[in-house]
Amino acid sequence: MNDAKQLVAQGVLHNALVFNAMVHYLRARGTPFKHRVISLLTQMLKTPHLFGPSEAPNLAALNGIEKVVLQHCQHEVARNSEVIFPSRLLQLVELITTKRTAQR
Numbered sequence: 001m002n003d004a005k006q007l008v009a010q011g012v013l014h015n016a017l018v019f020n021a022m023v024h025y026l027r028a029r030g031t032p033f034k035h036r037v038i039s040l041l042t043q044m045l046k047t048p049h050l051f052g053p054s055e056a057p058n059l060a061a062l063n064g065i066e067k068v069v070l071q072h073c074q075h076e077v078a079r080n081s082e083v084i085f086p087s088r089l090l091q092l093v094e095l096i097t098t099k100r101t102a103q104r
Contacts (some may be wrong), residue, residue, distance in 0.1 A: 014050040023058075023061045026038065038091045038095050042098050065096075
């Protein structure tokens, strides 16, 4: 999305179909490049005002991912209070916090 700043600024990519397709891709097992999809979703949700009124994303679609990620983090902290999370997990945590901010 950084390469197409003019299109992004106009909100061309900010629609429910694109958002839902990326969430569906994330939830599929064995698909490559999930870290890139997470990054794109996070970037989209950082500018929620670019979604049109009829193109609002279904943020609840990320609830299952949020639940699993938070449970995993809590489990790891309970096992070892000095745990260092991998960057891919931190990327998911950023997506979750961005989603929560976009909900406001």
